[in-house]
Amino acid sequence: MFEERRKKLIGSLNAESNSCAAIFVSNRELIRNSDVLHKFRQESNFYYLSGFDEPDSIILIRPNHTDEYIMFVRPHDPEMAIWVGPRAGIDGVQESYGANAAFPIHTFVEKINELLSEVDDIFYGIGSDQEIDGIITNYLSARQKNSHRGQKGFSSLRDPRPLVENLRMFKSDDEIKALKEAIHITDKGFQVAQSLTKPGLYEFQIQAALESEFRKLGSVRNGYPSIVASGHNSCILHYTTNREKLKDGDLLLIDAGAEYDYFTADITRTWPINGHFSAPQRYIHDIVLEAQQTGIQLAKPGATLDEIHYGVLGVLVRGLIESNILSGAIDELIEKREYQEFYMHSTSHWLGMDVHDVGDYRNQKKAITLEEGMCFTVEPGLYLSAENHKISEEFRGIGIRIEDNILITNDGYVNLSKNIPSSAEKLEELVGSAIN
Structure with a gap:
């Protein structure tokens, strides 16, 4: 090799x-x-x-x-x-x-x-x-x-x-095998973390359970520091302090990836600490999930990460309008970037040996077209800060991101992390299952 x-x-x-x-x-x-x-x-x-x-x-x-x-x-x-x-x-x-x-x-x-x-x-x-x-x-x-x-x-x-x-932008069969194993290990770690989640534990205790499972299954290290963000911390994009107590009624966002044979997964899921989404939490979760699924379905040879990003934006902005967080026409709000207060990062990045893997995104200002063997994330989110008094109180402090790892094939894509549950119903079923 x-x-x-x-x-x-x-x-x-x-x-x-x-x-x-x-x-x-x-x-x-x-x-x-x-x-x-x-x-x-x-x-x-x-x-x-x-x-x-x-x-x-x-x-x-x-x-x-x-x-x-x-x-x-x-x-x-x-x-x-x-x-x-x-x-x-x-x-x-x-x-x-x-x-x-x-x-x-x-x-x-x-x-x-x-x-x-x-x-x-x-x-x-x-x-x-x-x-x-x-x-x-x-x-x-x-x-x-x-x-x-x-x-x-x-x-x-x-x-x-x-x-x-x-x-490195084009993954070989051996490299895809390593990525799949890293994702499989990450899946098992998330299952353990979800099963143990309950009010009263600390973020670092969930992190310990997650990463212990990584080590048990053959990942000698993480691909990056785990983000285990409860409550308002879920609105901090790269929060890694992981010291707060989990509170009843809050959400827990985990962004983590096991590294295996020098290749890393990069997965994010967000679930309710008490096992039940509130109505506002469920609404925002489902908007983010719909946006992610829309973006993933745009992945194919010849497409671009820009196209995926704008497909995601359309769904997110529509959801922000329907929840009265934004007002106006979708296209105009996107053009003026009014959404950036609530969604401030790109939808995708390359994935491989590094979590933000190497490779150009543009060639002479033109977006790189996707080709077979390229691997990247699709990770929309909405971050409604508890300090933002312009939005309705019921939405404040909700931060949700959902992230999967996508491989381009000769005629479309494969979601390498599709087996990691992301629907609200499945997440509610899993949370606290080791306790109940």
């Missing part, structure tokens, strides 16, 4: 240049506090190309060379292995990760002159790593300065990340 991805990248590089090399840098370990580190997660492009899950590493790809795929890694260290476990080391990345050659990471400065001396175009993303940025720019500056002395200059410095990101 990783070799095939590198071959595709090499094809893209060859289409750009007859003489080039591409450099990718791993993530570094990050200090949490004192001498304690955050748990390491590899930079997604780096892992996509290598499958290598260690920090302080560099990939060098040189199309049309004998040693086409070179890695710089931390050498094996018997003393450190006692404390934190073994490293792959120089031999390990050649034996297990497909490197044609490998060198200690500390030799990168001295080796690049030898390895890049005959290359015209250097593909490296400035901003990838501050230290490596300096090494690359100093090397290229010296090379240009010495070009009049017989050393070959270079033609260009370009960013290779868009080439990888274009590949």
Whole structure:
């Protein structure tokens, strides 16, 4: 799988240049506090190309060379292995990760002159790593300065990340399998969270149950911090404090995704804490659900995320008019963006290794058309702040979002998360089922 991805990248590089090399840098370990580190997660492009899950590493790809795929890694260290476990080391990345050659990471400065001396175009993303940025720019500056002395200059410095990101937009069968498993695990976590929901618990207790199920089923980490937002917190888009007590009569919005084999789900559901929607809550929930289903049904090859967004907007704005939150003609309210006080985000984003995955949304200001293999979310919401006294009191403090994960097929779409209940009736049935 990783070799095939590198071959595709090499094809893209060859289409750009007859003489080039591409450099990718791993993530570094990050200090949490004192001498304690955050748990390491590899930079997604780096892992996509290598499958290598260690920090302080560099990939060098040189199309049309004998040693086409070179890695710089931390050498094996018997003393450190006692404390934190073994490293792959120089031999390990050649034996297990497909490197044609490998060198200690500390030799990168001295080796690049030898390895890049005959290359015209250097593909490296400035901003990838501050230290490596300096090494690359100093090397290229010296090379240009010495070009009049017989050393070959270079033609260009370009960013290779868009080439990888274009590949990542189209999911392979193996990648779709990983996404499906991440969604399946997320489904099971939501079931547990729903079954335990009741007034008097705390948001973090529901989060603990949700994420415990993720771990039990093989997800070693979340794709992003879980949003477990009750009551007025549901109107905060990226609320992750998760400390308030669940109150009778309030809603609970959970936006969470298990990560599996470096691919993440991204699911949102909103349900009543006491197991019964009030009439205003049910009305807003059903408007959001109708909007979402309208948007999903627009998904197909040749369509755009803009079309899905505007399909969703039409339903949401109609619902806001019918509930006397907005007044006027639907098209005019959309044109003037009067809805943004209650729906302030886009309907969709790409999904894959990153929750907000890489890939362009527009090409020369024109929306990218959907193609087979693309995966994205459809996640409309309405957020009626408790502090907004322009709306009827019965609607204040209601925040509802519903989110599913969509894959474009050759003739339409598949809702990968369709088995996760979203209807009000089913949610009411599930809430508190472990208690009742």
